Amino acid sequence: MELPHLTVQANERVALVGPSGIGKSTLLRGLIRLQPITADRYRLGEDDALAMSPRVLRQRVAYLPQVPVALSDSVMEDMRLTLSFHGPVPHDWRTRAELTLLQAGLDREHWTTDPSRLSVGQRMRLALARTLLGGPQMLLLDEPFAPLDPASREELMVFLYGWSAIDNHAVIAVLHDAALATTFATSRWELSDRATLHVTHAAMSASSKGGRA
Numbered sequence: 001m002e003l004p005h006l007t008v009q010a011n012e013r014v015a016l017v018g019p020s021g022i023g024k025s026t027l028l029r030g031l032i033r034l035q036p037i038t039a040d041r042y043r044l045g046e047d048d049a050l051a052m053s054p055r056v057l058r059q060r061v062a063y064l065p066q067v068p069v070a071l072s073d074s075v076m077e078d079m080r081l082t083l084s085f086h087g088p089v090p091h092d093w094r095t096r097a098e099l100t101l102l103q104a105g106l107d108r109e110h111w112t113t114d115p116s117r118l119s120v121g122q123r124m125r126l127a128l129a130r131t132l133l134g135g136p137q138m139l140l141l142d143e144p145f146a147p148l149d150p151a152s153r154e155e156l157m158v159f160l161y162g163w164s165a166i167d168n169h170a171v172i173a174v175l176h177d178a179a180l181a182t183t184f185a186t187s188r189w190e191l192s193d194r195a196t197l198h199v200t201h202a203a204m205s206a207s208s209k210g211g212r213a
Contacts, residue, residue, distance in 0.1 A: 005041040006031075006197075008138060010168040013160065015175045015185035023194045024174045025066070028140045031172070032063050044138065045168060059086070062136035066143045066174075068127030070115035075106070075126055078115060082130040096133065104129035105155055121152040128156075132163075139163075141173040145180060157184060 030037025033054040042049040071078045079097035106125040175181040188200040
């Protein structure tokens with residue numbers, strides 16, 4: 001996939017939209033080097049993401065696929081295993097895991113549960129908690145609201161509003177619901193083919209091809 005300039009600023013919430021099969025999920029995976037992507041420039045704030053190693057990039061940018069996969073038969077063990085992917089598991093790992101699970105909205109009563117026994121919304125919260133454990137600056141989310149009921153969707157949206165508003169955080173989310181994309185996003189990336197990205201900012205009346213996002 002070849003694309004023009006990509007720049008993600010702090011506190012942005014980007015809705016990535018386009019027809020089914022156009023390559024939106026491919027773009028997300030390309031942004032963390034899971035699939036080939038070519039861009040004239042790819043910057044995270046002031047930093048050149050193309051110059052980072054994949055390991056460093058994935059510490060700063062976390063990807064949540066549309067269908068998250070459980071790692072074990074226990075929510076808490078899933079969290080421990082996730083931390084092990086980032087290096088030696090710290091002594092305070094359980095405290096960190098508990099705080100992150102609460103932050104993602106998964107209650108204590110579920111922490112010893114087999115993830116396969118959780119509801120769809122609860123599995124999404126677990127996947128989000130695992131994604132947040134590494135302390136990323138940017139979240140890449142593939143249809144995060146699709147499996148959720150209206151109440152859970154509202155809770156997740158409120159959480160992402162708050163998370164993206166602090167520090168240097170940003171979110172890019174693939175969204176098919178046009179109304180949801182309008183409500184959620186501060187910027188809109190529309191993929192019209194595998195090499196053309198139209199970018200619209202919430203405060204702008206017209207889109208610009210390529211450019212900054």
